[in-house]
Structures are given as C-alpha cells and as structure tokens.
Amino acid sequence: MESHQSSVILLLLSLCSLLLISPSHSQTCTSQTFTNNALYSKCLDLPHLSSYLHWTYNTTNTSLSIAFIAQPAGTNGWVCWAINPNGTGMVGSQALIAFKSSGAMTVKTYDITAIGPITESKISFEVWDLSAEESGGTITLFAKLKLSGKSDIVNQVWQVGPSVTGGVPDSHAMGADNKASFSNLNLTAGQTSSTGGLDSRTKNRNIHGVLNVVSWGILFPVGAIIARYLRTFESADPAWFYLHAFCQVSAYAIGVAGWATGLKLGGQSQGIIYTHHRNIGIALFCLATVQIFALFLRPKKDHKYRFYWNIYHHGIGYTIIILGIVNLFKGYDILQPEKKWKSAYIIVLIVLGAISLLLEAITWVVVLRRKSSKSTKPHDGYNNGEDRQ
Known part of the structure; x- marks a missing residue:
C-alpha cells in the first residue's frame, strides 16, 4: 500500500513539474500580443x-x-x-x-x-x-x-x-x-501564395481547450455520477470505488496537462490576462489537488470522522464540477471556436444531466424499497406472534 501511495505521489509531482517549464518565445507573429x-x-x-x-x-x-x-x-x-x-x-x-x-x-x-x-x-x-x-x-x-x-x-x-x-x-x-x-x-x-505559416499558438489553444473539456468537463462529472449512483447497488461494491478513483485521477492528470498548456499560452501572450478564467483555473487546480490527496485520508466506513470526511469530499467535488463547467464556457468565449464545438459540449452536458436524473430516480426507488423491506420485517414478526397467541 505504501509503495502504491509513493507511486501516485511521484506521478503527481511529475505532472506538477510540467508547470515549471518555461515556454520558448519565437520572434514571429505567434509571439505577438495586443494591449x-x-x-x-x-x-x-x-x-x-x-x-x-x-x-x-x-x-x-x-x-x-x-x-x-x-x-x-x-x-x-x-x-x-x-x-x-x-x-x-x-x-x-x-x-x-x-x-x-x-x-x-x-x-x-x-x-x-x-x-x-x-x-x-x-x-x-x-x-x-x-x-x-x-x-x-x-x-x-x-x-x-x-x-x-x-x-x-x-x-x-x-x-x-x-x-x-x-x-x-x-x-x-x-x-x-x-x-x-x-x-x-x-x-x-x-x-x-508567397509564404505559408502554421500558427503554433492556435495549436496550443486547441490542445488547451480539448484537455480541459475532457478533464473538468467530462471525466470529473462522470466520476461523480459513478460514485453517487453505482454505490447504491451492493453488487457494484467495490468496483464503483475503483472506477470512481480511476476517473478522478485521470481527470486530474489531464487537467494538470491542460493547465500547463494554459501557462504556456500565457507565456506566449505577455500582457494578455483573462483574470476570471485564470483565477478559476488556479482554484480548480488547488481544489483538485486537495481532492486527490483525499484518497490517502479516507477513513473506514465505521470511523467517527467518516461523516466529516464525506462532507469535505462531496463539497469539494461538486464545487470542482461547477467551477469546471463555468470556466469551460469562459474559455469558449475567449477562444471563440466554431459554434459546433460549443454546441457539442452543451449536448454532452444535457446527456450527462439526463443520465443523472434517471439514475437519481432509480436510486431513490432502490433505497426506499430497501428501507421498506427492513421496516416491515420486525412488524411482520410481531403480527405473526400475536396471531399465534
């Protein structure tokens, strides 16, 4: 277990080291910025x-x-x-x-x-x-x-x-x-016709957008859906936990890569600052880092602190999802890609929302039936006892 934790920590440190890489500057149009x-x-x-x-x-x-x-x-x-x-x-x-x-x-x-x-x-x-x-x-x-x-x-x-x-x-x-x-x-x-040019900054912007959509916009919400609904079914335990952890760790790794490309873009665009987009991105990285390390702080189910850990873990998780989606739409407004890409992501959100609503209804049915079954067992025994008397 200790070796597994060490490996995960080394992976996180390696990803974070990407943030220390200084972008190179080119004396071409790709390095020019506007006030x-x-x-x-x-x-x-x-x-x-x-x-x-x-x-x-x-x-x-x-x-x-x-x-x-x-x-x-x-x-x-x-x-x-x-x-x-x-x-x-x-x-x-x-x-x-x-x-x-x-x-x-x-x-x-x-x-x-x-x-x-x-x-x-x-x-x-x-x-x-x-x-x-x-x-x-x-x-x-x-x-x-x-x-x-x-x-x-x-x-x-x-x-x-x-x-x-x-x-x-x-x-x-x-x-x-x-x-x-x-x-x-x-x-x-x-x-x-006289010269050709390939805009490396546009490439970096596209990579930045794709990585962040996959990370904050898709994998994090999917991981939350898995944790919230699959654990209701006893047969899915502990598979739901490993699926949840896989989604969130993958989302974090991809998100760090997306953040690194954002820093590179910032380095290529001195003087251009999108304050709200940048600040939300920093907040997302910090919250996601804390959330990942929650894996190592997770108490057992019967531990007295498990209730408080659940509040902290769920609160940060839902905050990450909300901030991630908000920041993605801010990114769309900045990058201004073709409308079809923004529309495609809106469709993804609608599908995820519909799946969540359906699973929410199924979950409540399962939980209520389970409670009803447990509450009627003593009552049925008591009635049977009265009849025998």
Missing part, C-alpha cells in the same frame, strides 16, 4: 516590409476580424492593409490606412482607383471597429469587415509610407519590397 487582449485564430509573417497579419474568419457570416502590424517608412508615416476584389495590386483595392492625425491614431478607408494622390472614401466592404495604436515605432491596425463573396481566398495588399501631409497619406517608395507586397490569402488554411 486590447484581442485573440485571433490565425496569423502570418508577411513576406515583405516586415509586416504581420492576424485574423479570425467566420465562415458562417463571412465576417473577418484583422490586426495588421507594420512599421511605417518614416517617423510620421502610415501603414496600409487592403483587399483587392478584382486584381492583385494596389489599384482597385479597398484599403484601410492607419496614421497619426492631430496627435492621435486614426484609421480611414480609401477606394484606390488609380496611381497618385488618394482621397478618403467609402469602400465596397462594410467595416466597423476601426482603430489603431502605435508603440515603439510600430503601428497596429484593427478592423472588422463583412466580405461579400463566398470564396475563402482573397487578394490582400499591404504597404507602408513615409509621411502624412494635411491628413492625406503621401506616396510610398517604389522599392522591390513595396512592389511585391501582395498575395493571395487563404482565410481558412492560413496560407498565402
């Missing part, structure tokens, strides 16, 4: 002008949310990101240009119809939430667009300029990089 805590599902290091694009594309309503990062060609310069509906160059593009005006950053729209001076105008796409920020000589342009076509591939164009005169962006240089700063952007695959 407004925005997150995007994909990003690319654009091949020219030291520029970067982050985006989230909603295939359902064809809305596109972007953050374009670039360094202007001059101290008071401008940066531009555009979509060309009918061509590959700047002429014909529907452009968003960010620059400083009257001491504050602004974003304006331009329908580029010809080479030469440009004038602010409406563009063919519906746009909203236009904003920009400047830090360390780099400008970040934020925008949301409603795309009109059904194609997932658009012609993107980006550019940087040296200056702004009278609120009008001046012409950009005509160097090799300036002339080559356009490509086809695959909104769903995250690749351009």
